[in-house]
Structures are given as C-alpha cells and as structure tokens.
Amino acid sequence: MDKVKLRSYLLNALFALVVYGILHALLKSGVINPYYRGVILLIGINAIVTIGLNLATGMLGELCLGHAGFMAVGAYTSALFTLNSGLPGLIGLIPGLILGGLLAAATAALVGVPALRLRGDYLAIITLAFGEIISVLLRSFAFTGGARGLNGIPLLTNFPLVYWILVLTIVAVYMLIRSRHGRAILAIREDDIAAEASGINVTRFKMTAFVISAAIAGIGGGLYAHYIGILSPNKFNYNYSIDYMVMVVFGGMGSITGSILSAGTLTILPELLRRFADYRMLVYSVLLIILMIFKPEGLLGQKEFSQRFAANLIRRLTGREERSAASYDRHELSVARETTRRARERGYLTEQGPGDLGVGGRRRRPEENIPVAGTAVAESEGRTLTRQGLDAGSYETAERKGRR
Amino acid sequence: MLFFVQLINGLQLGAIYALVALGYTMVYGIVKLINFAHGDLMMVGAYLSLFLYSSGLPLYFALPLAIVATSLTGVLIERVAYRPLRNASRLSALITAIGISLLLQNAFMILFSSTPRRFPSVSEQLPVFVIGTNRISFMAVLTVLFAVGLMLLLTAFVHGTRMGKAMRAVSEDMRAAQLMGINVNRIISLTFAIGSALAAFAAILYGFSFQQIDPYMGAMPGIKAFIAAVLGGIGILPGAMLGGFLLGIIESLTKAVMPAGYTQLADAVVFLVLILVLLFKPSGLLGQTTREKV
Numbered sequence: 001m002d003k004v005k006l007r008s009y010l011l012n013a014l015f016a017l018v019v020y021g022i023l024h025a026l027l028k029s030g031v032i033n034p035y036y037r038g039v040i041l042l043i044g045i046n047a048i049v050t051i052g053l054n055l056a057t058g059m060l061g062e063l064c065l066g067h068a069g070f071m072a073v074g075a076y077t078s079a080l081f082t083l084n085s086g087l088p089g090l091i092g093l094i095p096g097l098i099l100g101g102l103l104a105a106a107t108a109a110l111v112g113v114p115a116l117r118l119r120g121d122y123l124a125i126i127t128l129a130f131g132e133i134i135s136v137l138l139r140s141f142a143f144t145g146g147a148r149g150l151n152g153i154p155l156l157t158n159f160p161l162v163y164w165i166l167v168l169t170i171v172a173v174y175m176l177i178r179s180r181h182g183r184a185i186l187a188i189r190e191d192d193i194a195a196e197a198s199g200i201n202v203t204r205f206k207m208t209a210f211v212i213s214a215a216i217a218g219i220g221g222g223l224y225a226h227y228i229g230i231l232s233p234n235k236f237n238y239n240y241s242i243d244y245m246v247m248v249v250f251g252g253m254g255s256i257t258g259s260i261l262s263a264g265t266l267t268i269l270p271e272l273l274r275r276f277a278d279y280r281m282l283v284y285s286v287l288l289i290i291l292m293i294f295k296p297e298g299l300l301g302q303k304e305f306s307q308r309f310a311a312n313l314i315r316r317l318t319g320r321e322e323r324s325a326a327s328y329d330r331h332e333l334s335v336a337r338e339t340t341r342r343a344r345e346r347g348y349l350t351e352q353g354p355g356d357l358g359v360g361g362r363r364r365r366p367e368e369n370i371p372v373a374g375t376a377v378a379e380s381e382g383r384t385l386t387r388q389g390l391d392a393g394s395y396e397t398a399e400r401k402g403r404r
Numbered sequence: 405m406l407f408f409v410q411l412i413n414g415l416q417l418g419a420i421y422a423l424v425a426l427g428y429t430m431v432y433g434i435v436k437l438i439n440f441a442h443g444d445l446m447m448v449g450a451y452l453s454l455f456l457y458s459s460g461l462p463l464y465f466a467l468p469l470a471i472v473a474t475s476l477t478g479v480l481i482e483r484v485a486y487r488p489l490r491n492a493s494r495l496s497a498l499i500t501a502i503g504i505s506l507l508l509q510n511a512f513m514i515l516f517s518s519t520p521r522r523f524p525s526v527s528e529q530l531p532v533f534v535i536g537t538n539r540i541s542f543m544a545v546l547t548v549l550f551a552v553g554l555m556l557l558l559t560a561f562v563h564g565t566r567m568g569k570a571m572r573a574v575s576e577d578m579r580a581a582q583l584m585g586i587n588v589n590r591i592i593s594l595t596f597a598i599g600s601a602l603a604a605f606a607a608i609l610y611g612f613s614f615q616q617i618d619p620y621m622g623a624m625p626g627i628k629a630f631i632a633a634v635l636g637g638i639g640i641l642p643g644a645m646l647g648g649f650l651l652g653i654i655e656s657l658t659k660a661v662m663p664a665g666y667t668q669l670a671d672a673v674v675f676l677v678l679i680l681v682l683l684f685k686p687s688g689l690l691g692q693t694t695r696e697k698v
Contacts, residue, residue: 114682129675136668282510288503296496
C-alpha cells in the first residue's frame with residue numbers, strides 16, 4: 001500500500017474515532033439528554049437505511065418504493081430472533097441483525113429477479129406492490145403477532161452499535177462504489193445499453209446493488225426494532241418508504257455525505273415541527289416535484305465530503321491561497337501525462353490540438369483546444385488535462401441523453 | 405352458484421381496473437412514463453363528482469362536468485410537472501410522478517379529512533336481474549357495459565381518426581412524428597385528457613358500485629390497474645381491458661376461496677400475478693416480443 005493511501009485511511013479512521021469520542025463523551029456526561037439521545041440514534045438508523053437506498057436509487061438509478069418493506073423484514077426477523085433465542089444482549093442482537101439483513105436480501109432477490117431482468121421501470125411498481133403486500137402479510141400471520149404486532153422487544157440498540165454500523169455501511173458502500181463492481185453499477189445508471197455493450201452483465205450488477213441495498217435496509221430495520229421496542233405492521237407503510245426516498249433525493253442522488261446530512265435534517269425537522277405533522281407528506285411531495293424540476297441530482301449531487309475538500313476548505317478559511325495549479329497533486333499530473341501520451345499514440349491528439357476526436361463526430365472549437373502535455377502550459381493546467389483530456393466518451397453520452 | 409356471483413363481482417371490479425388501466429397504458433405508450441398519479445386522478449374524479457352532485461346539480465349534468473374537470477386536472481399535471489422533464493432522465497420523471505401522487509393524496513386528505521365519504525346510491529332505482537337464485541345488480545351490468553363500450557370507442561378513435569393516427573405515430577417515435585409535422589405537445593395533452601377522463605369514469609362507477617370514497621382510494625386500484633396493463637401487454641388497448649377483467653376476476657375469486665379474516669391476502673395473489681407475468685411473459689398476454697433498438 002502506498003504512503004498516501006495509508007495516510008488517508010488513517011486520517012479517516014482517526015476522524016471516525018474522534019467524532020465517536022466526542023459524541024460518546026457528550027452522551028455519557030449527560031450534556032445530551034435522553035430525548036436528544038433518541039433523536040441521535042434515529043438519525044443514525046435513518047442514515048444507514050438512506051445510504052442503502054441511495055445505492056439502489058442514486059447509484060444504480062432504479063426507483064425502489066418498498067424500502068420500508070425490506071426494513072420490516074429485517075425488523076421482524078431480528079426481533080423474533082432476540083425474543084425467542086434467549087441469547088442475552090448484544091450476543092443475541094448481532095446475529096439477529098445479520099439474519100434480518102440476510103432475509104431482507106433474500107426477499108429482495110425474490111422481488112428483483114423478475115423486475116431487474118427487464119429494461120424499464122418495473123422495479124418501481126413491483127417494489128411499490130411489495131411494500132403494500134408485506135404489511136398485509138405481517139398482519140395475516142400469527143407468528144408476527146398479527147395486527148397487534150410485536151411487543152416487549154428488548155431495547156438493545158445503543159449509540160456505539162448504531163455508530164459503528166453506520167461507519168461500516170459508509171465504508172462498505174464507498175468501497176463498493178469505488179471498486180470495479182461499483183464502476184459497473186455507475187455505468188448502468190448512466191446508460192445501461194452502453195454498459196451492456198461494454199461487456200457489463202447488467203442484470204447481475206443491478207441485482208448486486210439492489211440486494212445489498214435491501215440487506216442494509218434489513219439491518220437498519222433490525223436496529224429500529226430494538227430502538228423502538230414495538231413493531232406494528234402499519235408502521236412500515238408506503239409513506240415510510242417515501243420518507244427514505246425523500247432523504248435520498250434531497251441529499252443528493254449518489255452522495256453518501258448528502259444521505260447522512262439529509263437523514264439528519266429530515267429526522268430533526270419533523271421532530272421540531274410536530275405541530276405541522278399533518279402537512280409533512282404534503283411538503284415532501286412538493287419538495288420532490290420542485291427538486292426534480294430544478295435540481296434533479298439533489299442538493300449535493302454526487303459530491304462527497306473528502307479529505308481534499310476539507311483541506312481546501314481549511315486553506316480558504318485560513319486565507320492561504322489554494323495550491324497553485326503547477327503544484328497540483330503530483331499523482332494527478334502523472335496520470336494526465338500518461339493519458340495524453342496514450343491519446344497521441346492512438347491518434348486522438350495531434351500536435352496541433354485535439355482536432356477531430358473521431359468519436360461522435362463532434363469537433364471542438366479552437367478555443368477549447370487542450371494544450372499538449374509536456375509543455376509548460378500543460379503542466380500548469382494539469383487539472384484541465386485530467387478533466388478534459390480524453391472525455392470524448394462523455395460528449396457521446398451527453399448527446400445520447402439529449403436524444404432520449 | 406357462489407362461483408357465478410363471484411364471477412359477476414369480479415367482472416364489475418375488473419371493469420373499473422380496466423378503465424384505469426386504459427389510461428395507464430395510453431400514457432405509458434406515448435411518454436414511456438408510469439404515471440403514478442393516475443390512480444389518484446381517479447380519486448380526484450370521485451370527489452369532484454360527489455361534490456358537483458351534492459351541490460344540487462342534476463346527475464346528467466354533474467357527472468359529465470366532473471369528468472371534464474378531472475380531465476383538465478390531468479392535462480394541468482402534465483403541463484406543470486411532466487412537460488419540463490420530458491428530456492430529463494427517466495428516474496426524475498418517475499420521482500415527479502410519485503410526488504404528484506403524494507401531493508394529490510395529501511392535499512385531499514387535508515382538505516376533506518381521511519374519513520371516507522358516502523357516495524350517492526342509485527341502485528335502488530335500478531332493476532335487479534334474477535337468474536335462478538342469484539340476484540345480479542343492474543349496476544354490475546352497467547359497469548361492464550360502460551367499460552367495454554368506452555374501450556371500443558377509444559380503439560375506434562385511435563385507429564380511425566387523424567388524431568388517433570397522430571397518437572400512434574407519437575407513441576412509435578416521438579421525434580419522427582415531430583418531423584412529420586405532428587404537434588407532439590398537443591397529442592400528449594390529448595392523451596392525458598383522455599386517460600384522466602377514463603379515470604373519472606372509473607371513479608364514478610367505483611362510487612356507485614361501492615358507495616364509499618376516501619383520499620387513498622386511488623392507491624391500490626392504481627397499482628392493480630398498472631398490473632392489469634402489464635398483464636395485458638402495456639401499450640395495447642384491448643390488452644388493458646383483458647388484463648383488467650382477468651385481474652378483477654382473479655381477485656374476487658381468491659377472496660371467495662380465502663378463509664374469513666384472510667381476504668386481504670387476495671392483494672398478495674394479485675402481486676404474485678405481476679411477478680409471474682414479468683417472469684414468463686413480460687410483454688403481456690397480447691404483446692409481441694420486440695427487440696430493443698438503440
């Protein structure tokens with residue numbers, strides 16, 4: 001592992017520990033009273049489920065309207081496990097959570113197989129139907145307690161558990177999305193035909209993302225069950241699924257940071273505005289429509305809070321100039337050089353500038369010309385090169401999108 | 405003879421699904437969008453007809469007015485919410501449709517509260533058929549006749565008029581249709597107008613058949629009507645009708661077979677139908693498998 005990577009991993013781990021330490025100290029010392037402690041736990045649980053849903057909706061680009069259903073599967077499974085297994089405390093809860101996640105994943109596979117093989121929006125309707133059916137089923141069976149639901153679930157969900165599961169979820173989803181598999185998932189979102197043509201097994205990756213997303217929801221559901229102590233089939237209804245949908249869309253489709261922020265905001269706001277609870281769904285619906293028309297990628301889009309972002313922020317706040325382009329990350333510049341070299345080898349790039357890129361038949365105007373690497377200009381514009389050096393493909397996608 | 409009675413019930417229910425499914429299938433055929441708000445437009449239609457009727461207008465005047473008003477609501481929704489997103493990604497359009505559906509449900513819930521309202525009953529004034537020992541309400545017959553009649557009328561319109569031809573052209577290829585001088589926006593508005601009017605028809609038949617309406621009445625029939633449209637083959641008008649009737653019959657027969665207290669499980673059976681269709685014949689009963697062209 002190279003040094004830079006190791007340093008950033010350590011920094012991230014340190015960050016997670018420091019945040020944990022601060023919150024834990026505040027909770028232990030009683031600065032945060034039990035009511036706010038509950039709200040913090042709920043934010044954590046909602047953030048977990050929202051990140052999971054973001055994987056399916058923001059990153060894969062499939063609308064899932066039954067996430068409450070997957071939560072219900074996880075919640076009932078883990079609650080039944082802790083109620084019946086007789087294992088004490090966390091020793092009973094953690095296998096219960098895993099079991100809940102697995103069962104939610106299995107359910108998702110059952111629902112996903114018919115819908116995800118096909119192109120089109122079948123997943124939306126099938127998950128919508130699933131969400132409605134699951135509460136009917138929970139109400140009909142005896143072992144789920146029927147319409148009364150389950151009572152007396154031990155309140156085992158505590159802050160460290162929620163916090164570290166949230167961290168684990170963030171790490172898992174982030175690493176997935178940065179991996180080869182993740183790039184396949186993102187490619188499917190951008191254009192499933194192009195992805196298929198590039199040799200990506202679209203159905204398989206759609207299933208992977210969707211099933212993982214449901215598993216996370218199942219774990220979130222299990223945490224919720226042991227946080228609230230009572231489960232009723234009516235809780236996991238359509239509106240509950242929509243809550244998470246709104247959190248994903250509001251925070252940013254594809255942004256983990258956005259999911260956490262919006263889970264926080266949209267958990268606290270309804271608590272503060274209890275008096276207007278009747279209007280909540282009305283406000284959400286208007287919010288969804290307006291966001292889609294004016295900012296369809298959500299507030300944060302795909303932006304993430306990263307170490308580079310933090311470093312730049314600190315630099316700007318302390319009044320020091322941003323790093324000059326010439327001293328831009330050495331790594332990026334070498335990537336830029338390499339890209340340009342390959343481009344020239346393949347004839348995409350001539351000494352005169354890029355000219356005809358040969359893809360999509362679009363000529364760049366002269367003022368858009370990219371300086372050739374190796375010269376001083378190129379070095380000072382390393383950033384430009386990496387961003388625009390070889391993005392002929394993205395022109396192609398942009399045009400295709402316009403055509404639809 | 406329980407079977408026979410349930411069959412009639414199923415046909416009556418199926419006729420309502422069929423009318424809603426027709427609207428779904430038309431809109432999907434033209435703009436390739438699952439209009440989640442379609443079921444809720446049915447609810448809007450039901451409330452409008454109830455209010456216009458109870459405001460003292462005669463029936464033959466109040467109901468057509470309600471249908472026109474619902475139809476305009478549908479056009480308005482398309483104009484305000486869907487048109488700006490015509491070239492946006494499919495996901496954005498779908499989320500907007502969800503938003504509209506939620507907006508309608510919750511706006512009506514706040515305006516008229518979630519307690520169900522009674523719809524006027526006309527069945528006392530209508531004759532009852534007696535076949536053997538079974539009584540068949542005239543309303544059931546009327547519902548089925550209405551649905552089939554409207555479907556035939558719609559098919560005639562789509563296949564026999566210039567407007568209908570334009571509609572088919574737009575559903576085939578929107579760009580090419582535009583290049584041929586078809587006013588695509590107007591055709592889409594027309595589609596929403598017809599679809600919403602059919603939803604209003606369904607609402608009135610629903611009201612007279614079941615006598616109870618509430619702000620969420622459109623949600624479940626909406627899903628089922630979409631399943632019906634998929635079952636029959638989405639984009640195909642007779643398919644929507646066939647799917648609607650089949651689904652209605654399946655639902656009422658399952659309800660009859662299920663032990664008391666488990667009748668809700670009929671919904672799960674309908675859901676199973678969707679899964680089976682998607683697994684074995686995604687193009688629907690009347691649909692032909694087409695290769696996707698890029």
